[in-house]
Amino acid sequence: MDWRDTGILLKARKHGETSAILEVFTPQHGRHLGVLRGGTSRRIAPSLQPGAQLDLTWRARLEDHMGAFTVEPQRSRAATAMADRRALAGLNAVTELLCFCLPEREPHPALYRRTEALLDLLGEQSLWPLGYLRWELALLEDMGFGLDLTSCAVTGASTGLVYVSPRTGRAVSAEGAGAWADRLLPLPAVLLGEGEASDADILIALTTTGHFLHSHLAPALRDKPLPAARAAWIDRLARA
Template identity: 45%
Template sequence: MEFQDEAFVLSARSHGDTGAVVELLTEQHGRRAAYVAGGASRRMKPFLQPGAKVLADFRSRTSDQLGSARLEPMGEGPAALFDDPLALTGLSAAAAVAGGALPEREPFPGAFYAFEALMNAFAVPEIWPAIFVRFEAGLLESLGFGLDLSRCAATGDTDELIWVSPRTGRAVSRKAGEPYADKLLRLPPFLLGAQAGLDDGDVRDGLALTGHFLEAHIFHALNKPLPAARFWMIDKLQEAQRL
């Protein structure tokens, strides 16, 4: 099979003396691994960093075989973030979460567009942590485990939705949830609408929310933990007082 598609690099590892196996999140063909000849060279390495956008010409004998790819860089990519170590930790975490959560060879264009939006947001330090939470919520939705934040699971009310059930992923109102507050997950207002501002603790609560469902529904089923890069990002956000 052969195709050409835009893609983001998720990871790359050396293979042989000069090549590399590169994991890509493509726009129309999902997560794909491919051998890139010359990928270990000094010239190619800058284009194989997580978050680099490329145009990939992919070839393989069969659909389930490791193929090969020729990559052409598109735009500045992660080089634009080299002066922002915190954004780079977020980028590494996003690539690790996407690479660990998305199955191979299944198209998830929504995940590609969410990753692209997050890449653009990394240029704005004040907002990207919240966009990261939205990115993870979008991954959950793409994989069939989307949160239902439209109305209270118990009463059907749409007002004062401040919690989420850790079992069902559905919103819970203040009135209905008060007796069970210690068992529920906090719902940060920014997940309910773009108009809501960010208060202290909102990003922390958002990451706890999406992390719970990523772990419960996806990573646990794959018998692996949440990526270490995600915990590293949270630690760095905590140190920078951005949670």
């Protein structure tokens, strides 16, 4: 069994004396693990940083084996991330969430394209927070927990939407909320693709997407806690 694909390195850990186990995200083969022999060598180890773009070949005797990778580095994002603590925190949030959410070997090509585009924005401080928010919405959608913000779940109106139901993920208008308003999540204009998308509004939006990551997605994954890297990235954004 073998295949060739491009991929984003999510994680690398030492295996034995000279090898490494790589965890990558590819468009055609999803999140995939494999052993890279010689992965700790001086030649290749500096290229094995999270976020790196790799040309990958995977081989195994049987399909259900872990198998082995051979890799050729295509593009490193390490220098950009290391030069800016906020960029590094954002990169860690993305790679850790993908490790957390993605089932092994299940293709998610649309999410892959969005992830690649987002990581290419590393270092663009004015663009990254909004790009990340849109990526997190896409992640929820791909995992089956997408928000429906097109119309009010109560009245059917497509205007005056200011809340999100924490149970269904549907938008709710001020009129539709009534006495239940204090039990609903905020729906800032940035979640509707409107407004100026200030960092403050993005932080509010991330509390809403965070609810669905914590309360809907995580329980579906055997109640594993969300990676701390997401909270660290949001803290960096708040302090900025």
